[in-house]
Amino acid sequence: MSIADTPPDLGMFHSGQYRIEQVQLLNWGSYAGLHRMPVGRGGIAILGPTGRGKSTVLDAMAAVIMPNPQEFNRAARDDSRQRSERTVYSYARGKTDEVRDAASDRTTTRFLRPLGQAFPSGAAITWSTELGQTVTAVRVAWIGEDTASQDDVTQASVYLLVQGRFDLSRLSEVTREGTSQNPLTRGSLARLLDPAHDLATSSQPELRVRLCGQLGIGGSDESQLKALTLLRRAQASKGVFSIDDLFKQFVLVQPQALSRWETTLATYREASALYDVFETTRKKLDVLEAVPTLADRYELAGRDGSAKRRLLVDDDGPSRLRVWLAERVGSWVSGEVDRVTTEKREQGERRRRAQADEQLAFRSREQALARISELGGDPTQSLREHVAAAEAELAAVERTRGRLAAA
Template identity: 30%
Template sequence: MTMLETLFGLIPAASRGQQWVAEDLQLINWGGYDGTHRVRFAPTATLLCGGSGSGKSTLMDAYVALMMPHTTPFNGASNGAVVGRPRGQEQRNILSYGRGKLDESRTDEGTKVRVLRGDGADTWTAIAMTWADHDGARFTAVRAWYIPAAARTLDDAVKVRATVHGAFDLRQLERAAQSHLSDTAVRSTGLDTLATDREFSARLHAVLGIGAAGSGAKAMSLLARIQAGQQITTVDDLYKRMVLEEPETLAVAEAVVAHFDGLEGTRTRMLEARQQVRALQPIRAMRTRIDEATERLRLIDALGRFTDPESRASLWRAERRVDLLGAVEDELRERTHATDALVRERQALADAAEAEREGLGDVLRAAGGDRLDAAQRELRGLERRLAGMQR
């Protein structure tokens, strides 16, 4: 196969004649396309037509945002009256499309932007395109962005780059959007995520057969020039845009951007690894607790049930009850001995007091206590006689 036959090297020499044809384009919250939308393409050709502001350029920009590098400007009809770097703040960009920018007005506080979505709240947007080949196989590429309310640049948004061999319903990302489009939530939908734009583009070029020998970026750059839809008024402009190669400084800038993409991917992986370590660190202690609980459960199962009189548990309970009763018996015995000793002590004191009383009685009798008793008896008799005589 000659260079001319391969369209100047843009068609791989090992091509099997496999041709991928766009089957449908899916949008969620992209520009004026609020909610979920699907555009189906005819297998032969599809013509997009409509009045100004009907959304033709918005669809083309969705395709550019999905397929082209971030340095590729959006459709010329969208940005023909503005200046600034491609997809910058002065031009239409991912944030303005994700929020559905309607217009902006000047106020005393500054520029007030009116949007369909994300006015003081988080929002998200997603684009997906599915291709089908002549064998019936399908391939889907997905890009999505979670845009926080405070996001001012695209770096503040969560970026998703993913592919899947087969068809994919973009509405499956709605649940992942509730988790801020985290990598784990996106992968749970069946998508294979990629960390950088370079990896994503390389996957598309390899699967769809775009370019030869790694020249897929050049093929897409040529396609971007053809599809730019910008007005060319001079031959000089024609050569600069359509013929001449880009300066070497742009290639260096692309390399720098790719390097930063790699650093961003590395940082993302480091953050994920740190989160994984933080989440998995307690597993060791949990494993020890699980083993201890398992051993206790095994011992309990080995002891049997307390309701079974023949089980070891019942025997242990009976032995434990005997031990407790023995302890109570020993305690009562000690208390009985102490009480007996106290009774003997009190009895000895009582015997001593009785002996002392008897001694005092003897002393009293020896000191005339009997005459005093006799006198008291005579006094009581005389008192009775006096009372009788008085009556």
């Protein structure tokens, strides 16, 4: 048997899609001990002559993901007339052939791992994405020295779903619980897992539901089983004996849209009602969005109003408001006193300068009149100028007196 990787076509699948990364076989059929088969992300082809173990690998994968009892490849039937089906038990023991004794008409079954030997048997499949996500599904069973039937193997089977890679060589770390002769129990295997994320169960349907949910296979129990069966047929093309049967099983399905229109309509109405509730709630939230800010502002205004009202309360003396007003008036009066004092000082300064200017002008005028008289001018002119100036000064004084009397 040979294994050939096909070159990956990156356009065929997206990076988040789970694809098989590795298959492990442990004491399964003709594969004694632990065998690991890497699988290319672009696909794999298993080639080889008849009897080299191609179907054995595919049946090991089916034993992990398909429900009990498994539907193994027809090419893997035991006898030449293909009447005897393979089972998980016959694969675990490594059944080779059956020999009939002509004298006694008895049939003897030959195994690679016959009765009297105890060993673990099982298979594991690891899926991964290009984003680094990895999950491993495992089916394993302890084949005791006296395990002699498929029912015994089914009862002893344990299924694991591990987030990440899980090497079947770790089964050597398992120890027996108490006096049990079977070391591979759900409790003992659970010690190798992360209880928060991994699964250890004796139920194949439980494993299938969890696995299909993570790999994104199907939305219901029926669709999951149909998808896994189709995957099984696609992996092992020998199982497809009639394209008509394949078409009927996986393409022609009973139309359910018409029979479920009432459910669809009710679901739509419920979704519509929920949308209306959502829109109403959103509008209410928009209206109430400013309420916390307004409440804070009103609370601050209330506290400020209360503080101001307390200013009007007398406590055995003048109220705080009166004191505040008195302080404000005192500050204003003090400022006015300073301003009036400054203006008075400035007015006094201007008055002194005006008096000095007036005296200077008076002397200049007297000198001019005296000069005129000396040059032969009219001497009464000086007296007339004095009278005019006195009358003008008297008129100014009278105007000021009237203005002050009116005020």
